[in-house]
Amino acid sequence: MSAGWFRRRFLPGGPLPAPRPPRPRASPVPYRRPRFLRGSVSCPGTTDTPRRPEARPVRCPARGRELPWNAGYAEIINAEKSEFNEDQAACGKLCIRRCETEEDQEWVTLCPEEFLTGHYWALFDGHGGPAAAILAANTLHSCLRRQLEAIAEGLVATQPPMHLSGHCVCPSDPQFVEEKGIRTEDLVIGALESAFQECDEMIGRELEASGQVGGCTALVAVSLQGKLYVANAGDSRAILVQRDEVRPLSSEFTPETERQRIQQLAFVYPELLAGEFTRLEFPRRLKGDDLGQKVLFRDHHMSGWSYKCVEKSDLKYPLIHGQGRQARLLGTLAVSRGLGDHQLRVLDTNIQLKPFLLSVPQVTVLDLDQLELQEEDVIVMATDGLWDVLSNEQVARIVQSFLPGNREDPHRFSELARMLIHSTQGKDNSLTAEGQVSYDDISVFVIPLNSQGQRNSRH
């Protein structure tokens, strides 16, 4: 088995050069082989180095490194919001083995091909330190592989069987599965959902054991059996850019986009707010002068707005406060889904964030075989630092104007990722809506799709 795995810890390095950054100064450490790999490949790794205060922003060490299987090209910038880069990433080949228990022998006979192979890309945008993002980058792929291996029999069947490695109880079982519309891709979606949950629990345990804190968003793309799965928990984003089209492949999960779910939870469990917050949303925080007046508000069951007479309890700090980039959950967190944050509490209180935070991703599926892929079709995955400054359409225009003219350049996808980040640094105001500049960490994957459809098959 030829397996390649590549994981980066993105480092602070030298100052941002243009157009090409220097090689970073990173301290190599012994490579810890991810459990994900069972093949014989070894691969150099890097780890975090102390901050260099004079360097801001800073690029990652592995700019444009071509992966062994030519799967995707990443570019990362560290805005040094914290001592270590809170953006982390991982990508690699996903080798799914058959189950190894004795009961599976029958299935092995039925299914002579031993492996499913796919590809995996992931971006993690940490907060409260890089610990959760590093743990996620180290382990989420293992969780996913484990989840997929547990259902490998279902993945290679034409239709997911009602029973796994078992006997048929009811002759109509295939018909029941058919009527429910359960397809192989639903098993992969389920595996991604379970993997995120498993990884979240692991991060909770590890951080507690090591006395560390923090959380991270997670955006994962998996290509498997001719389909691309994009699982998102947080405010990173993936888009598909084709010659004439741009299509979002993920939705952002923030206190604003998940307002109703969050308010609903506070409605069901008011004790979660410990009498310190109001569940209701108002256009601004209310003051004493608002008492007795009728003001705009909305509650968990409302999409529209209405008016209510202000009572004293409405003057409390709102559960969700602020607009857009400033919106915060319990005055603390800008995202509503992600991994970690098990210990996170509102400052100077015992109010926990976790019950409102979900680790469950939303998964979208793209059928690569249906796309009639062209040479320049790519997926762009990036953390929020990019999307704060560039719209989907602006990114698509950069992709569509750059790639066709650079077909001969073997590093063009790396160059494109670099160009996307470059355009957020105020170097080229024509690219951003109002010449905006990003001061956030930014990570970008550019994934050429042309050969993913054929490549992702059993072998």
Place this chain on the structure above:
Amino acid sequence: MSAGWFRRRFLPGGPLPAPRPPRPRASPVPYRRPRFLRGSVSCPGTTDTPRRPEARPVRCPARGRELPWNAGYAEIINAEKSEFNEDQAACGKLCIRRCETEEDQEWVTLCPEEFLTGHYWALFDGHGGPAAAILAANTLHSCLRRQLEAIAEGLVATQPPMHLSGHCVCPSDPQFVEEKGIRTEDLVIGALESAFQECDEMIGRELEASGQVGGCTALVAVSLQGKLYVANAGDSRAILVQRDEVRPLSSEFTPETERQRIQQLAFVYPELLAGEFTRLEFPRRLKGDDLGQKVLFRDHHMSGWSYKCVEKSDLKYPLIHGQGRQARLLGTLAVSRGLGDHQLRVLDTNIQLKPFLLSVPQVTVLDLDQLELQEEDVIVMATDGLWDVLSNEQVARIVQSFLPGNREDPHRFSELARMLIHSTQGKDNSLTAEGQVSYDDISVFVIPLNSQGQRNSRH
């Protein structure tokens, strides 16, 4: 003020004739003027008559009756599933008066136009008897008018004010409202949401007081200030049909479409299931032989499917069971949103349906001024009996093929509504996908849109 209001109680009548039904034999009763109307208009009404067992299916009395303000054309068929038709409908002019309290005098001076005028159409598909549907048809418009009148000041302002009939507390208030993106249409959405809730509570009280039971779905369309609002709670549907396009204006709310919300509630409050049901979804109900096997399942947090080892508790009856038209909530109800059902319990148990049922509608907004309306553009609203047999596209084809050739017929919209119902009765197999026949009550509104944009304004 010239106000027209029209409400029907759809009756069993004679056998289905073709192409034109006979006048029904209904017992006229004294007209009870809806509280909604404050003008001087009076209007004949009809009420339910005893069932005629030989007549099945039966048409309603008021086929194709042209409304005074030419607003919409309805056609109804009674399949006689119950003694009285469980489909009910209402439509009329919506006259929103200024508030009448003394505090509003200042606003009256600022807003010299005393009324907002709109139109209202509503379909209610009852279950467990017609009582809830009749109550809803009698009162939902009053609830809505009351809600809109309470915020009339906000409706006529360019931007909803932070405070209603009050003083400005913070000079930046308009900016806060602007940043939240709160528009006049959000107030109408909020009013519709509140009206559904108010009507639901009223139905609960009325049914309890009169010892009656039952519930109903509710689909409401309101045209106001150049916009069309469609509020839906249940499995009725509204679509927009234009010359080259068909667009759904509502989503159905059934145990299947709301699975995750319903499972989530059972996860939070397991006592709601009283140990009689399992929250988990399986492709079929599990049997003793499934014990110990790994079977397909999904829980509240999952969009995809996974496998679990079957335990004894998984053999209980599922919270949501069956597929498509057969899907039932707690083995009892085919819809997950609607009005009424406050007393509904699972047969022979004390398990209530109401906590799982929502009365909140989903509201979609159509900007009529942006549509470039053509002579033949219509909204088709219908109860599920129609959509069980005809797809959106099939309905659109019937509309698009019928209307252009019948421009001179003053009754063409009535004729179209009649034709749509006719096509569900197995008379013309080419119209339905597989010559399917509906045995359900069916109600259809065909609403010509051409003049709604101009008509809906203050006067």
